[in-house]
Amino acid sequence: MEYPILKGLDDKRVQDILVSFFRKCSDSRTSEFRGLDYLITNTELEPHEARGFSHDVIAYNIISNVGARKLTEILIYLMNFGIEEEHYNYLKAVFYKNGFDPNEIFNGEFVSLDSLREPDKNELAENWLKKNAPTEVYQKIQEAFNELGKNHTDDALGDCRQALEKLTINANFSTALNELCDKGIIKKGTRDKKNDYEMLQTVYHYISTLGSHTANKIPKPSIEQARFGYMLTQSALWYLIQELRGKNSLNEWVEIK
Numbered sequence: 001m002e003y004p005i006l007k008g009l010d011d012k013r014v015q016d017i018l019v020s021f022f023r024k025c026s027d028s029r030t031s032e033f034r035g036l037d038y039l040i041t042n043t044e045l046e047p048h049e050a051r052g053f054s055h056d057v058i059a060y061n062i063i064s065n066v067g068a069r070k071l072t073e074i075l076i077y078l079m080n081f082g083i084e085e086e087h088y089n090y091l092k093a094v095f096y097k098n099g100f101d102p103n104e105i106f107n108g109e110f111v112s113l114d115s116l117r118e119p120d121k122n123e124l125a126e127n128w129l130k131k132n133a134p135t136e137v138y139q140k141i142q143e144a145f146n147e148l149g150k151n152h153t154d155d156a157l158g159d160c161r162q163a164l165e166k167l168t169i170n171a172n173f174s175t176a177l178n179e180l181c182d183k184g185i186i187k188k189g190t191r192d193k194k195n196d197y198e199m200l201q202t203v204y205h206y207i208s209t210l211g212s213h214t215a216n217k218i219p220k221p222s223i224e225q226a227r228f229g230y231m232l233t234q235s236a237l238w239y240l241i242q243e244l245r246g247k248n249s250l251n252e253w254v255e256i257k
Contacts, residue, residue, distance in 0.1 A: 004100045005068045006075070006091075014075070017087045018059035021078060038077065042070065080149040085223065088151050129234065132241055134254055137166040141237065144230055153226035160207045160233035167240055168252055173204050176252035183250070185243050200240070203232045
């Protein structure tokens with residue numbers, strides 16, 4: 001895949017974008033580290049250089065030591081990965097200033113993470129869902145991922161909600177959870193001691209509330225909230241699919257073989 005060389009990038013702004021990303025990596029134990037590994041691999045930095053120096057020094061070294069095309073590729077990756085909104089908007093403006101429409105370049109969506117890096121040796125949640133989730137469920141979680149790449153956070157969370165609903169027959173997630181409790185498949189807690197039922201309901205309510213287009217009083221979710229909801233949905237899907245596997249006598253849930 002060919003990438004446009006974006007001219008007119010401001011070194012200070014690019015450095016700010018990279019510093020923000022490295023700071024996010026150092027403050028989190030989530031999948032941002034996959035992005036850090038990608039940058040190490042694609043900029044020929046040694047791991048101790050990327051993790052042992054200040055964020056500013058690392059960012060400056062990347063800008064100074066990679067070519068324009070590689071730097072463009074890195075920035076495209078970060079746009080898809082979920083950077084801060086002001087940085088995303090700056091890079092999008094640079095695209096348009098250079099005569100490129102990001103949506104046209106990538107056929108309506110930004111380039112996927114897997115096409116920019118070697119896949120992890122350990123099976124990723126996305127791959128597990130691809131193999132084990134019903135087709136409609138997996139399609140919705142993939143749509144959510146694509147919407148995250150375009151910074152459409154409310155749409156991403158809406159797709160997450162639909163991914164959970166696609167596991168049910170009537171798209172009534174609360175009723176379906178009650179059936180699992182009645183069958184003894186999951187456990188319901190108490191007011192003071194929460195259990196499976198309450199955790200799954202909390203995930204569903206979180207993504208439903210933030211991803212609702214009709215909740216006018218709720219501001220558009222941030223990229224951090226959307227990514228959090230996306231990861232919660234993946235975990236909920238993994239748990240439910242494991243519990244539903246082989247249980248054929250349920251009225252509210254699709255069959256999982």
